[in-house]
Amino acid sequence: MHEHFPAKLDTPEWLEQRGTLGISNRAAKAAIRASEINEQWQIKWKNNTDMNLLGELGLQLIDSPVSEEQAKEMYRYFHTKRMSDFYGRHQSFLLGDKPDHVKMARTDTKTNILCPYVIELMTDERLISMASEYLGAPATLNCVFPLWSFKEETPNPINMQLFHRDADDYKFVKLFILLTDTDIGNGEQAYVLGSHIREGLPSNLYEIKRYEDKVIKGHFGEQQILNVHGKAGTAWVADTHGIHRGTVPTKTNRLILQLQYTLDPTPIFNYRQFRYSKWDELSDLTKYSTRMYLRR
Numbered sequence: 001m002h003e004h005f006p007a008k009l010d011t012p013e014w015l016e017q018r019g020t021l022g023i024s025n026r027a028a029k030a031a032i033r034a035s036e037i038n039e040q041w042q043i044k045w046k047n048n049t050d051m052n053l054l055g056e057l058g059l060q061l062i063d064s065p066v067s068e069e070q071a072k073e074m075y076r077y078f079h080t081k082r083m084s085d086f087y088g089r090h091q092s093f094l095l096g097d098k099p100d101h102v103k104m105a106r107t108d109t110k111t112n113i114l115c116p117y118v119i120e121l122m123t124d125e126r127l128i129s130m131a132s133e134y135l136g137a138p139a140t141l142n143c144v145f146p147l148w149s150f151k152e153e154t155p156n157p158i159n160m161q162l163f164h165r166d167a168d169d170y171k172f173v174k175l176f177i178l179l180t181d182t183d184i185g186n187g188e189q190a191y192v193l194g195s196h197i198r199e200g201l202p203s204n205l206y207e208i209k210r211y212e213d214k215v216i217k218g219h220f221g222e223q224q225i226l227n228v229h230g231k232a233g234t235a236w237v238a239d240t241h242g243i244h245r246g247t248v249p250t251k252t253n254r255l256i257l258q259l260q261y262t263l264d265p266t267p268i269f270n271y272r273q274f275r276y277s278k279w280d281e282l283s284d285l286t287k288y289s290t291r292m293y294l295r296r
């Protein structure tokens with residue numbers, strides 16, 4: 001079984017977040033929660049990165065915290081590890097024995113944390129500060145995992161490979177780092193620019209569900225859809241409440257690392273903390289941010 005499973009029971013907040021709250025209600029709830037967190041914790045972040053594009057467009061490329069060579073080293077680590085189906089019964093397997101029906105997979109939290117550079121990414125104050133700046137409060141790291149998308153000559157997208165909005169909190173942001181080279185038709189991520197703040201769309205376009213391609217393309221037009229791809233090591237941050245999708249790679253399996261930052265831990269996730277020998281050396285901000293995963 002992988003990270004966060006079995007899931008815990010729903011809470012009213014979780015159900016509200018998964019409902020059709022609307023952009024301004026979400027923003028208002030996020031602002032209230034951010035101010036409560038600031039009041040309670042009094043933790044400052046370093047406000048030295050310009051995150052304006054993230055705010056305006058919903059996605060911003062960033063100076064990568066890992067080099068291409070480091071990203072490839074991470075890939076080499078993960079590709080020997082036991083992984084499990086992202087969906088269904090979370091069946092586990094090694095890459096060479098991947099069952100035909102499995103389209104996306106992930107590894108467990110311990111495996112993820114032990115990957116070279118992952119602890120450094122989790123405890124990177126620049127990244128935590130960027131997320132905190134966007135959220136308006138010290139950010140909680142609430143997901144860290146690599147996502148495998150397996151190649152298919154004839155793509156038959158499912159789930160996250162279809163346009164959708166995420167809703168793991170009132171406000172959240174994801175850091176993505178490619179661990180394989182990707183290109184158009186080979187695992188690009190598509191993002192509808194501005195859709196994280198755009199109001200006035202038909203109400204069904206705020207629902208937390210999968211949307212048909214033709215519905216999204218009909219509403220937004222190709223020029224509003226950004227396709228993100230690049231060499232291993234390419235990194236960006238995205239407000240994935242905005243409409244987005246991964247795509248099915250057609251030439252090579254694609255591996256992308258994601259770290260998600262939220263205002264609060266996600267109520268239904270079952271977190272597990274691991275001892276970190278350098279815990280005492282971490283700043284208050286980093287201890288706070290990583291508290292669902294790391295401990296003294």
Ligand SMILES: O=C(O)CCC(=O)C(=O)O
Binds near residue numbers: 189240245247
């Ligand atoms: O695979 C991707 O690029 C996108 C993943 C995704 O849709 C998500 O994390 O919500």
